[in-house]
Amino acid sequence: xxxxxxxxxxxxxxxxxxxxxxxxxxxxxxxxxxxxxxxxxxxxxxxxxxxxxxxxxxxxxxxxxxxxxxxxxxxxxxxxxxxxxxxxxxxxxxxxxxxxxxxxxxxxxxxxxxxxxxxxxxxxxxxxxxxxxxxxxxxxxxxxxxxxxxxxxxxxxxxxxxxxxxxxxxxxxxxxxxxxxxxxxxxxxxxxxxxxxxxxxxxxxxxxxxxxxxxxxxxxxxxx
Amino acid sequence: xxxxxxxxxxxxxxxxxxxxxxxxxxxxxxxxxxxxxxxxxxxxxxxxxxxxxxxxxxxxxxxxxxxxxxxxxxxxxxxxxxxxxxxxxxxxxxxxxxxxxxxxxxxxxxxxxxxxxxxxxxxxxxxxxxxxxxxxxxxxxxxxxxxxxxxxxxxxxxxxxxxxxxxxxxxxxxxxxxxxxxxxxxxxxxxxxxxxxxxxxxxxxxxxxxxxxxxxxxxxxxxxxxxxxxxxxxxxxxxxxxxxxxxxxxxxxxxxxxxxxxxxxxxxxxxxxxxxxxxxxxxxxxxxxxxxxxxxxxxxxxxxxxxxxxxxxxxxxxxxxxxxxxxxxxxxxxxxxxxxxxxxxxxxxxxxxxxxxxxxxxxxxxxxxxxxxxxxxxxxxxxxxxxxxxxxxxxxxxxxxxxxxxxxxxxxxxxxxxxxxxxxxxxxxxxxxxxxxxxxxxxxxxxxxxxxxxxxxxxxxxxxxxxxxxxxxxxxxxxxxxxxxxxxxxxxxxxxxxxxxxxxxxxxxxxxxxxxxxxxxxxxxxxxxxxxxxxxxxxxxxxxxxxxxxxxxxxxxxxxxxxxxxxxxxxxxxxxxxxxxxxxxxxxxxxxxxxxxxxxxxxxxxxxxxxxxxxxxxxxxxxxxxxxxxxxxxxxxxxxxxxxxxxxxxxxxxxxxxxxxxxxxxxxxxxxxxxxxxxxxxxxxxxxxxxxxxxxxxxxxxxxxxxxxxxxxxxxxxxxxxxxxxxxxxxxxxxxxxxxxxxxxxxxxxxxxxxxxx
Numbered sequence: 001x002x003x004x005x006x007x008x009x010x011x012x013x014x015x016x017x018x019x020x021x022x023x024x025x026x027x028x029x030x031x032x033x034x035x036x037x038x039x040x041x042x043x044x045x046x047x048x049x050x051x052x053x054x055x056x057x058x059x060x061x062x063x064x065x066x067x068x069x070x071x072x073x074x075x076x077x078x079x080x081x082x083x084x085x086x087x088x089x090x091x092x093x094x095x096x097x098x099x100x101x102x103x104x105x106x107x108x109x110x111x112x113x114x115x116x117x118x119x120x121x122x123x124x125x126x127x128x129x130x131x132x133x134x135x136x137x138x139x140x141x142x143x144x145x146x147x148x149x150x151x152x153x154x155x156x157x158x159x160x161x162x163x164x165x166x167x168x169x170x171x172x173x174x175x176x177x178x179x180x181x182x183x184x185x186x187x188x189x190x191x192x193x194x195x196x197x198x199x200x201x202x203x204x205x206x207x208x209x210x211x212x213x214x215x216x217x218x219x220x221x222x223x224x
Numbered sequence: 225x226x227x228x229x230x231x232x233x234x235x236x237x238x239x240x241x242x243x244x245x246x247x248x249x250x251x252x253x254x255x256x257x258x259x260x261x262x263x264x265x266x267x268x269x270x271x272x273x274x275x276x277x278x279x280x281x282x283x284x285x286x287x288x289x290x291x292x293x294x295x296x297x298x299x300x301x302x303x304x305x306x307x308x309x310x311x312x313x314x315x316x317x318x319x320x321x322x323x324x325x326x327x328x329x330x331x332x333x334x335x336x337x338x339x340x341x342x343x344x345x346x347x348x349x350x351x352x353x354x355x356x357x358x359x360x361x362x363x364x365x366x367x368x369x370x371x372x373x374x375x376x377x378x379x380x381x382x383x384x385x386x387x388x389x390x391x392x393x394x395x396x397x398x399x400x401x402x403x404x405x406x407x408x409x410x411x412x413x414x415x416x417x418x419x420x421x422x423x424x425x426x427x428x429x430x431x432x433x434x435x436x437x438x439x440x441x442x443x444x445x446x447x448x449x450x451x452x453x454x455x456x457x458x459x460x461x462x463x464x465x466x467x468x469x470x471x472x473x474x475x476x477x478x479x480x481x482x483x484x485x486x487x488x489x490x491x492x493x494x495x496x497x498x499x500x501x502x503x504x505x506x507x508x509x510x511x512x513x514x515x516x517x518x519x520x521x522x523x524x525x526x527x528x529x530x531x532x533x534x535x536x537x538x539x540x541x542x543x544x545x546x547x548x549x550x551x552x553x554x555x556x557x558x559x560x561x562x563x564x565x566x567x568x569x570x571x572x573x574x575x576x577x578x579x580x581x582x583x584x585x586x587x588x589x590x591x592x593x594x595x596x597x598x599x600x601x602x603x604x605x606x607x608x609x610x611x612x613x614x615x616x617x618x619x620x621x622x623x624x625x626x627x628x629x630x631x632x633x634x635x636x637x638x639x640x641x642x643x644x645x646x647x648x649x650x651x652x653x654x655x656x657x658x659x660x661x662x663x664x665x666x667x668x669x670x671x672x673x674x675x676x677x678x679x680x681x682x683x684x685x686x687x688x689x690x691x692x693x694x695x696x697x698x699x700x701x702x703x704x705x706x707x708x709x710x711x712x713x714x715x716x717x718x719x720x721x722x723x724x725x726x727x728x729x730x731x732x733x734x735x736x737x738x739x740x741x742x743x744x745x746x747x748x749x750x751x752x753x754x755x756x757x758x759x760x761x762x763x764x765x766x767x768x769x770x771x772x773x774x775x776x777x778x779x780x781x782x783x784x785x786x787x788x789x790x791x792x793x794x795x796x797x798x799x800x801x802x803x804x805x806x807x808x809x810x811x812x813x814x815x816x817x818x819x820x821x822x823x824x825x826x827x828x829x830x831x832x833x834x835x836x837x838x839x840x841x842x843x844x845x846x847x848x849x850x851x852x853x854x855x856x857x858x859x860x861x862x863x864x865x866x867x868x869x870x871x872x873x874x875x876x877x878x879x880x881x882x883x884x885x886x887x888x889x890x891x892x893x894x895x896x897x898x899x900x901x902x903x904x905x906x907x908x909x910x911x912x913x914x915x916x917x918x919x920x921x922x923x924x925x926x927x928x929x930x931x932x933x934x935x936x937x938x939x940x941x942x943x944x945x946x947x948x949x950x951x952x953x954x955x956x957x958x959x960x961x962x963x964x965x966x967x968x969x970x971x972x973x974x975x976x977x978x979x980x981x982x
Contacts, residue, residue: 088886094878096882096883103601110610111887
């Protein structure tokens with residue numbers, strides 16, 4: 001039996017004195033799965049994603065990703081873990097405006113200390129396969145929303161992560177660009193990439209996810 | 225609380241780093257300004273205060289006969305007083321320099337109210353009051369004239385006009401051999417400038433029979449001499465005060481402008497809520513002035529406290545008491561700094577307040593135009609880790625802010641370089657002034673045991689001591705020193721001739737120009753002697769030693785602060801040495817050598833002892849002050865840099881979050897932040913070090929010139945390659961110092977929180 005890529009057990013996360021943002025959440029994601037996390041604003045979707053990405057730590061429970069207990073990692077270790085195992089795609093792209101498209105994509109590889117030439121070749125292949133190679137030397141500010149999100153996906157994939165986490169990847173895009181990203185994620189899933197999507201977009205969830213998890217008031221419910 | 229009050233309070237509380245930095249920078253700026261300007265003013269005030277209190281003489285006229293001139297412009301006169309130049313002997317024949325003795329009935333009068341600092345005024349013809357400026361003689365001490373008349377010292381007094389070195393009653397004139405001249409003292413309605421004093425002098429001369437005026441001394445000359453030692457501080461203080469003020473304006477300006485600039489979005493929100501542009505300007509000016517006022521008060525207190533030891537030293541120079549920094553200096557310094565704060569805050573807030581509300585709110589949300597992309601591309605090609613490359617390119621994204629950082633670092637580096645050079649020069653100058661490279665000194669006899677000139681005991685020393693020194697193992701070089709007072713026509717101040725029995729050039733005598741003497745009749749002299757004699761290198765002058773004329777051909781100018789002239793012992797053969805100075809071979813212990821030499825010399829006669837080094841208290845004060853001001857400027861530079869870096873990091877905290885989300889470790893984050901200032905630090909150092917050296921080359925000679933001295937180049941060339949290399953690292957060191965805290969903050973920031981930041 002294959003070990004899960006994500007294994008959350010009894011995870012609770014509280015902010016200040018209010019009700020927990022996540023309450024006793026347990027879930028697993030197997031390699032190759034594409035899981036969509038659905039729910040309204042404030043339901044705990046982003047908190048869940050932050051915990052899986054080792055951007056945050058739970059108050060209770062354990063978070064194991066790619067065989068590593070990420071809830072016990074320090075800042076430096078979680079950074080190293082992230083760049084080795086996780087690719088992140090954000091709703092507002094979070095591209096660095098002062099770097100070219102190629103430099104944005106290369107950045108995680110460079111932070112990992114990857115060989116220069118190999119990283120450049122891989123980044124070029126990614127840009128090519130995502131259809132944005134012609135923008136390699138452009139700056140993100142000049143690209144459309146869909147193109148920027150493609151750059152963000154390329155950057156997320158440059159270190160060949162075991163897990164791709166996407167937070168509302170179509171949330172800031174028009175319909176055409178949203179379709180574009182949807183196709184891209186589908187294609188990645190078909191290629192065997194494990195994906196966790198956090199989204200409001202039911203259509204994205206239906207098209208790209210093999211299963212969905214509903215979030216409500218910090219509780220996770222398996223839906224499909 | 226009003227809406228404005230709430231905005232101000234929250235602004236001060238929320239921006240803790242800026243609030244603290246504004247307070248500290250204002251404190252440092254006020255401290256530097258109070259110190260610089262305060263001491264500058266204080267260095268002139270003591271003489272002026274004493275002169276006013278004593279109703280000092282604007283003109284002291286030396287006359288051949290006792291007569292008064294009626295001059296319409298004179299507001300007060302005193303005299304004529306009989307004047308005598310008297311050679312005295314102390315107990316057991318100890319010879320003293322000639323004293324200019326003035327006979328007057330009491331210390332008071334309309335002009336030159338002599339101030340008694342100890343004892344009382346003379347009441348009998350055999351009593352004398354000594355001027356404390358020249359040397360200190362205890363009350364009860366007896367002085368004997370060549371004719372055998374004994375005078376008892378009954379008091380010590382001080383004339384700010386420098387009219388005499390001792391006073392007696394008019395009834396004592398005959399006991400001193402009769403008057404050799406007379407003195408008239410004048411105060412005039414207008415005597416503030418050399419031209420006015422010269423006009424007054426001409427009026428006095430015109431009112432007297434021709435040839436009756438021997439000479440006249442202006443109070444301006446007396447004043448110049450009196451403030452000379454404290455005036456040595458002046459160029460140094462001016463340089464530091466200017467550095468401090470430039471730095472204060474620069475850093476206070478950028479700190480305030482940056483703080484207000486960083487709050488643009490907040491300003492937009494306030495405007496959206498109905499706050500007027502004027503209200504916003506008021507809020508931000510007050511927000512900046514609150515911590516600055518606290519800092520200015522602290523700085524004013526600190527500046528006054530730090531000035532105390534310097535003022536104490538100046539008090540000793542002038543004999544005045546309770547000197548303090550003028551209150552208005554503190555007020556002007558604090559007010560000036562607060563004005564800079566208010567003006568900068570006003571200008572920056574006005575700009576932000578005029579922004580369209582929608583634009584102001586959009587700041588931080590919309591993509592801002594990115595500058596310096598070329599630098600980013602270039603840095604990406606460098607063979608350095610990516611975080612370092614990202615950091616190196618960062619300064620080009622904010623050129624104005626980078627320029628401000630660069631100026632702050634350069635000024636800090638210049639301050640360190642200047643201070644280091646100044647301290648090194650002062651140490652060398654002190655060494656050259658003391659002319660004290662000897663390891664061991666042999667003194668002929670204690671002054672109280674010393675016989676008169678040319679008498680038996682010294683004659684014995686003259687033969688015995690050199691032979692003993694020459695035979696003592698460990699002797700590398702030695703020479704004997706004889707000193708005698710000399711006079712020259714038309715000069716009232718005592719001068720000294722120093723005769724050497726051998727080569728003395730190894731003992732710290734530095735040549736300014738010309739060469740050392742090599743033959744009898746040749747001499748070298750210091751600038752004060754040359755100035756007093758109106759002579760130059762190459763001239764021949766005549767002085768009188770023990771009443772005998774001696775012709776001296778000046779072959780060189782030596783670095784010397786006293787009014788001395790140096791000759792070979794062969795020039796005046798009947799001057800026996802009173803002291804021998806010895807250089808030892810390497811590895812010879814001075815104490816053991818002295819002990820062994822003393823055994824040979826026997827007890828009761830000449831005694832050898834290791835030569836001690838005295839620290840000049842004034843030098844110690846200057847060095848202390850230099851260190852304090854340098855630390856202040858460094859702190860201001862580092863604080864300015866820290867503040868600008870904090871602002872920069874706040875601006876791009878979201879980007880930091882992205883970097884960290886992509887796997888940048890805390891160590892890589894620190895490397896990126898440090899790299900973003902290290903280049904600026906290097907450049908700042910490269911600019912600041914030459915500026916500091918130039919300042920040192922400007923200020924140190926100016927300090928010497930204000931003391932009437934010329935400096936040999938060897939006293940200025942203090943920057944060796946190692947020191948220069950170390951100083952060049954000063955810029956990066958300041959940058960590192962200022963970057964450490966923001967870098968740590970950037971490394972610790974939570975990724976998720978940073979990503980949420982707009």
